[in-house]
Amino acid sequence: MTKRLVVIGAGMASGRSLEHLFEMGGDWDVTLFGAEPRGNYNRIMLSPVLSGEKTYAEIVTHDDAWYAERRVTCRFGETVTRIDRSRKVVVSAGGETPYDKLLIATGSAPFIIPVEGRDLPGVISYRDLDDTYAMIDAAKNPAKAVVIGGGLLGLEAAAGLKARGMDVTVLHLMGHLMERQLDEAAGYLLRKELTERGIDVICRASTAALLGEERVEGVLLEDNTGLEADLVVMAVGIRPETRIATDAGLDVGRGITVDGRMVTSDPDILAVGECVELDGQLFGLVAPLYEQAKVVAATLCGEEAAFVPRQTSTKLKVTGVDLFSAGDFAEGEGREDIVFRDPARGVYKRLVLEKDRLIGAVMYGDTADGNWFFGLIRDGTDVSEMRDTLIFGPAYQGAAPADPMAAVAALPPEAEICGCNGVCKGRIVEAIEGGAATLEDIRARTKASSSCGTCSGLVEQVLAATLGDDFVMPAAKPMCGCTDLTHEDVRRLIKARELRSMPAVWQELGWQTPNGCHSCRPALNFYLLADWPLDYVDDPQSRFVNERNHANIQKDGTYSVMPRIWGGVTTPAELRAIADAAEKYDVPMVKVTGGQRIDLLGVPKEVLPRMWADLNAAGMVSGHAYTKGLRTVKTCVGTDFCRFGTQDSTGLGIRLERRLWGSWTPHKVKMGVSGCPRNCAEATCKDVGIVCVDSGFEIGVGGAAGMDVKAVEPLAKVATEDEVVEVVVAFVQLYRENGKYLDRPYKWIAKVGMDWIKARVVDDLAERQALVERFDVSQSVYQKDPWAERATPEVQRAWSPLADLTMEAAE
Template sequence: MKKQQLIIIGNGMAGARCAEEIIKNSPDLFEITIFGSEPHVSYNRILLSSVLQGSTTLEDIVINNREWYSENHINLCSNESVMSINRIDKTVLTDKGHTVGYDKLIMATGSNPFIIPLPGSDKEGVLAFRTIEDCETLIDASKNYKKAVVIGGGLLGLEAARGLLNLGMEVNVVHIVETLMERQLDYTASKMLQKELEKQGMKFLLEKSTEKLYGGDRVEGLRFKDGTEVEADLVIMAVGVRPNIKLAVDCELETNRAIVVNDYMQTSDPDIYAVGECVEHKGVVYGLVKPLYEQGKELAKHICEISSQGYQGSILATQLKISGVDVFSVGQFKEDETTQSLNLYDGLEGTYKKIVFRDGQAIGAVLFGDTRAGTKLIELISKQAKAEIVKELVINQASTEENQVASMALGDMVCNCNSVSKGKIIEAVQRDGLTTVEEVKQCTRASGSCGSCKPMVTDLLAYIESDEFDEEITAAPLCSCTTIPENQIVEEMQLQHLTTVEEVRATLGWNDLNGCSVCSAALTYYLSMIYTGTDYYLEPLVELYKNATAQTDGSYTIFPQMNGGATSSEQLRKVADVIDTYEIPYVTLTKRQRMSLMGVKKDILRGVMRDLEIELTPRHDHAVHNVRTSISHTSSLIENKQAIELSIGLDERVSSLNTPQDVRVSVSVSKDDHADIKTKDIGFIKMDRGWEIYVGGESGRTGRDGLLLTVANENEEALSIICGLIQYYRETANYLETTRHWIDRMNIVHIREVLFDIELCEELLERMKLDRLKHKKKLEKIETSKKGVTP
């Protein structure tokens, strides 16, 4: 099939990422031509301030070298600008006189630095800070001039000022308002930042409005409207950027502040897409790297005709890249009459944390001095997490001095821009022998975008090399019968459509084709999960039943099914009749609030179960245990009723399903039980605001409290969330992996993201429903084969 012609205007971070995503999705769909106005390959513009500060080299910020373009058959036209777009003929005209046709076009034209039109702004020594050439000019200028003024106390201005300080210059920062980074920080954090930067040698001229730049051919200083002056032989304008939309305007695409696009990054011309700083999506123009990458991913899916929800907007987060200063902000951190806030200020340690809430949900945060919670806050705020969850994160981290990277779960994000977790970096280090940040960046992309995670990557590498490190990611074999890791076995089972234990062992080269108890149980479980809704693995486990347990003397103990620990007079009469009819010798109550009928002979087992209307269900190796319900005599009848109904609902929905490991669930309205409830795999605690749901608890000698998953207002919400969690655990956990170890591996934030996504949660619930139907068919088939036969 003939390839379509795709032109990308712009070889910056947005254009390069779009090309990467398109090649990843459909490498043979397009013949790609990229036009870049600069004479370079794609590079990370955001890290220019790090180059200026001396912590990074120009070579380090290259995104794709020329070999990459060649290997991916991309025609790179560097140092060549597109001057016009002919939408009728579907061609572009360049400044070198080339006319090139396209089927699809992507505009990644970025932004232009804003130069304040002041008298004297055209003098020598007045620069912007936007390109490699700007960076090189500033470095050269610092060798001959010593007095610099940066106009603009925002993010870029402060980073540039720090770089000039490192180059040995005397630096004044001029800002029109009284606080630095006023768009990214509140008053308290801004003043703490100012104090810290003054310690580093930076000077500030706040609430100053520049009237003119004076001097001869070269700038010599600035005069302000209040009559004061400051000397300067180098002035850097860092007052912001403007979206570069000239091409779009000239070819009459819809524009506002920037090029208007839909959720799939299409402009008003469906064959022309736009991405990055030149784009306006739902009234918002983004200037940060993470939104740019998210837009590029959705654009690539659409242009490659891959179904997706499209771009839904981004939560904005900012982190200052200055050595010795930790500053972070995300979301809506300005307070008003509709918000409440949590403020933690420690003047001795120089730390400050503010979390802003609206309607019980976190909407924004500012961190200074201790930004460990930053990455998790982005995820929690983007998913509108409940206040309790966010407070727990911030307060716990404020009270511990534990090694940051050591305390992180494997699923926690290190690089938010590129979605690279701690576990992914450890895996890459162990697999490929990585030892430097640059090697990690090349392998995983961590630290390769905004650069704010580079110190954490450095710390993680040091931690991996330390005696403290004991987090082995390299997967061990499933059992002694094979050398293949568990996850690889599951992958091969799906890829090769292996449908029986025997077939798996033969195909994957088991050392012992008879296997062992470990791999027999694990393979049986995985096959049952892979082939949901089919008739695979209908054989019951001999003599093992869900509601009847064989005793050493050959008799059985029967547990009448009492969902939620609740019963009725009708059921009790039925049990009493069975006791009398079959002369059952002992009846007791278990600690799990169930009745047990002991001493049932094997020859009457089926009759007893039939009369009790209990299915003789084959028992799985591991399953969700019957829910334990703890009611309170001091609570209202309504609260106790809610607890019983919740327990009944859980028992009805999950009690027949197999799980990787036993799962214990408790529901309580009694305050006396709270400590115990939190040590269960799943614990529900009744509060005024609804059900607090804890997950991943562990009891016993090495017990741990579970993590607060969320607060559910109603029973049905609680049921949906937990049924979704159990199904996700069934689908993604390793066999015998406990809920706590699974949560540590997957990351509680990621699990919340899945469960709070309505569509994803509904898909999990639908698959659980299919599993229950499969189980019912299994029972029917077993009963048909056993008709007239006693066990």
């Protein structure tokens, strides 16, 4: 007999409950209500959506096809307003829906500080996709954001908004960040890291009021400090959403009261997730919610099961910093601390022992051994025999491991690997012995690594340790849907078979799509251009729209004009030409950029040729702010004016930029030259950075300061400017010839290794000079200003909205 199940709430807890229910079988007619106009998605991954690393489509857990295949009636965007327990129906805008069993999964609601101004436009919480989109929209304009709350959600919001270009300040009521997960020392390190990344943090900050009239304009603190704010994000905590249960007369404490079977005070109504309370305890982490989901499914199917709250660990990734905490790390009588600090690496570890048992652990910067420590805490293991080496992890217990897999192989079967889904090593091994041979196989069978993904590397290590010689590294992803070949395969074959045109690639390499696609054409265009500069002719139709138009399109359809300012050094004549252009063409904003250039924003497309004709006439060329190529060479004033300067950093920066401008590369390249180790030009976080010292120049490569923040890796130390130029040009050419399209230098370096690069660019003088020669050949063809070329009457007439629409349609 078909049983009618109504589910209120389409989040992660109810979604996992339905997965288990369908796996267990039974004849169920399921109706799923959700307040949001969408189904189940991974809320843990909202932060990457906010920062731009992922899209909503990439975090969807259950798509329309999943619901349709299981005949789930979806009522998304429809809120249940009342439960009539006597008649066993729920009431919504669509009418009444009867049930045999009802599952409440309403989750939690954000806590909004009850201060004046909390209802102003521009004040939002951070709980769902709509909140995320609201923050993304707010970040489209240069603005200031204040995030109230220094817990996980608040810091994720701050990091995402900073990545979107906003000025961000975090206000936190307590003395240090994430006080529930971190001790004071780790909280200090986190605050220091965030501050270094440009996020202001104010602790012990109590909000008195939000200021503004038509929308929020500022935040007033209790100490009368005022902060400007175009956006205020409330991330101070959550409360179980219990209103529907309270109105229905169910037992409610802080949450909806349930027993171990997840049944409420009404035997036909169950509850799951952040809205429930069991034995006075609330649950906010995903791991216990998923355990509850298993029990819900078993209870609905008439099987015996009980949810028993277990100790959980917290492994978090906040703005690229690893954090782990488990157990009780508060100070107390009879407790002993073991602390490890490595300031140079930004690593801090603290273990708390009591009566020869590990009872708490806090780790910052290096959390690789977190699961092992958590196992010791959970199992109450006597650690007296390993006391002296405990802080160094499992690899130092007994003899040193013979290989890197030894520590993973030594983990017991009950060791937890995936905290989100409660998957232990033994379960993963069972899946492998049952035929799982890839990370995707294990994810499908056990759900390990399917939530936050931080355990993916550990899961693969278990896979490798279990399969031994039978382990096969995951195959690289194909370049696109047109071919099974990877980017690396295509690059290699273009050179080996001397393929010098896109039709030759499509024909000889068996392309499945006749003329390629929007994904592979830009990559092929670059590979052919880099490998055969004298034979291949650049195809503008295979470039992204900004590169075709030689300007960056803005959100309102206008463009930005950014002339090249060599090494950040300009002249009165150049400034006058820029000012004249801004006045003549009524430019709405003139902005100095972080790369020491001037950006003219809001220029209509049809004006671009005329404006550039004026700038070209003044001797200025394109700054290539739109390209996959050299963007800027940032410099400090060096020895000319600075009393600390050791070398002529300004002159060297100009020399590098004039040599390298116009060179197409797999991704954008930014450089910096600092005149002394004080590093005013921020050279140590550039793709290529040079720091001047008394003895000469230190060259580093592979830095980053975007969504990933990374210091450069040392490449070479040289004595003269000529050597700097030669090494840098050779490095850029090696990157051009071997890098995967859209891989920044640091990603390419991670794949090939610094030793491989040094062997060709530093150690082998003949190879270095050959790279420079090949670079110069390419520059002889492509180092030219696109606007100077097209600034003819014929080109200007062709440069019209109609002509460009035709080009867009052809694409």
